[in-house]
Amino acid sequence: MTIHTTIDNSRNFRPKSEALQLLIERGFLHQCTDLEALDARLMEGPITAYAGFDATADSLHVGHLLPLMAMRWLQKLDHKPILLVGGGTTRIGDPSFRSESRPMLDDAQIEHNLNGIRATVERLFDLSEGEGRMANNADWLDEFRFLEFLREFGTHFTVNRMMTFDSVRSRLEAQQPLSVLEFCYMMLQAVDFVELNKRFDCVLQIGGSDQWGNIVNGVDLGRRAGKQLFGFTLPLLTTASGSKMGKTADGAVWLSPERLSSFGFWQFWRNTADGDVVRFLKLFTDLPLAEIGRLSKLEGQELNEAKKILATQVTSIVHGPEAARAAMEQGEALFSGNDEGTEPTHELPLALLSTRIGLLELIVKIGFAGSNSEARRLVQGSSVKLNGTLILDEKRQISEGDIRTGDRISLSVGRKRKALVQFK
Structure with missing residues (x-):
């Protein structure tokens, strides 16, 4: 029987392994399928652990950084990380706590996204042979034939149990459609864990708290095959203001310098x-x-x-x-x-000035607002300064007369957001 240990039940737990002690002390633990058994396994020597990411964009974002940091600490302590990218599961999309289906991506877009994600994680990990690796679940999911997959794994999953997971129940209670394609996603993620164990002796999956149901499925599927696997979930991070970590008015905070x-x-x-x-x-x-x-x-x-x-x-x-x-x-x-000798924070085409770019459009282009209407509210709230001068006219146009030495202008929103924009 799999033990589901929450953080509330682990406050008095004193791990013996350095890895678990560090993860708990730094605040990474939310839930673990079996803390004591995982601690004992870590005491035996290095393990292989994985975290998975679907290739829905060509960069990961700040919302992905928490599992990446947990995996990075494990590598620092001589454990082996696997960064699993979902070349296969991206074609379906994880329905967890979403109100609608993800857009379907074609193979070319998925491949482009996989390359971008690799460039992101290579800066955080040593992926050289014997130290860590990236894996793609398309390598095994593409090999399955439909009837063979159902015969091998379908009997281990009941609709009754899958309906109890919050990620599914919340979608249905909101009367939002959940396709059979998406419903199968949790089966595929469970198979990922078992395949990674079979191929690379991976015994630990790390993921966000919204992945608990999917992770437990993988642990249970491994148990049926006689393997002891472990799941470790991270807390859902909200800021002091109550908003979801990494989400801003103008969208995700990307990890790739090509995106941000x-x-x-x-x-x-x-x-x-x-x-x-x-x-x-x-x-x-x-x-x-x-x-x-x-x-x-x-x-x-x-x-x-x-x-x-x-x-x-x-x-x-x-x-x-x-x-x-x-x-x-x-x-x-x-x-x-x-800022006279400072490198610009943003570069925009000089041709924009000839078309008389508006102040609202400029605020959106540099990412200080997600839309013109939001930018308008910032101007109306007396938050926007151009070259140090407060601007109250929401119809203000940017012209060559605003350009300072070095073909640049200074733009600030409030006290905390500033940009030095160069037109080239």
């Missing part, structure tokens, strides 16, 4: 709310807990230094040390007002 500049990424973390700084330092940086404890004592204006450290540390992990250093220098120059 290093400065834009740095600025996202620099703008962390006061109440989130210590927690994010534990989860998203490599800083020792003793150093984080020192930073936790900072208050008031001094806390901004902790935010800069957070932003620079995370950007260094995701984009590299040089990009992080450049982003920090850009940020300090922008926020001090001394």
Whole structure:
């Protein structure tokens, strides 16, 4: 019988393994299928663990960073990570806690996305032979014939039990359609776990709390085959304001510099709310807990230094040390007002000026708003400054007369978001 241990039941648990101790101390644990057995397995020596990501875009985003950091810590402690990309499951789409089906992608788009994801994770992990690997579930899912798949795995899943999972029940209770295609997704994810165990001796799956049902299915399927597998889920992160971590008004915070500049990424973390700084330092940086404890004592204006450290540390992990250093220098120059010799944070075609780009459009283009209507509200709320001057006219056009030395303009929204836009 699989044991389902929640964090509430594990407060008095004292792990013996360094890996589990670290993950719990830094706040990664939400649920585990069997904490004591996993701890014992980790004490025996290095294990192989995996986290999976569907290829719905050509970059992962901040919402994926928590499982990536957990896996990164495991690799630092000599365990072997597998980053599984869903070349097969992306064709279906995970229905977990979604109100509608995901758009269907063709094979060419999926392949493009897989290449982008690889470029993202290669900066976070050592994927050389014997250290870690990327795997693609299309390698085995494409081999199955439909009737053979049903005969081999279908008898291990009951509709009755699948209907009890929150991810399915919430969709049906909202009277939203759930296709048979999507309903089969949890079967495919369970098969992924068993296949990774068979091919690479993988015994641990790490995922978000919304993946609990899918992960438990894989653990149970492994048990039926005589294998002891483990599931470990991470807390659903919300910010101090109650919003979902990594979601902004203008969309996802991407990890790829092709999707979001290093400065834009740095600025996202620099703008962390006061109440989130210590927690994010534990989860998203490599800083020792003793150093984080020192930073936790900072208050008031001094806390901004902790935010800069957070932003620079995370950007260094995701984009590299040089990009992080450049982003920090850009940020300090922008926020001090001394940006004359600073590299621009955004570049736009010079041709836009000849077509008289509007201020609202500019705010949207650099990612400070998700739509013109949202940008209009920012102007109406007296939040927008152009070259240091407050702008209240929502119909304001940007012209060559606004360009300062170096073909650039300064744009800020509120006190925390600033950009140096160059037209080339």
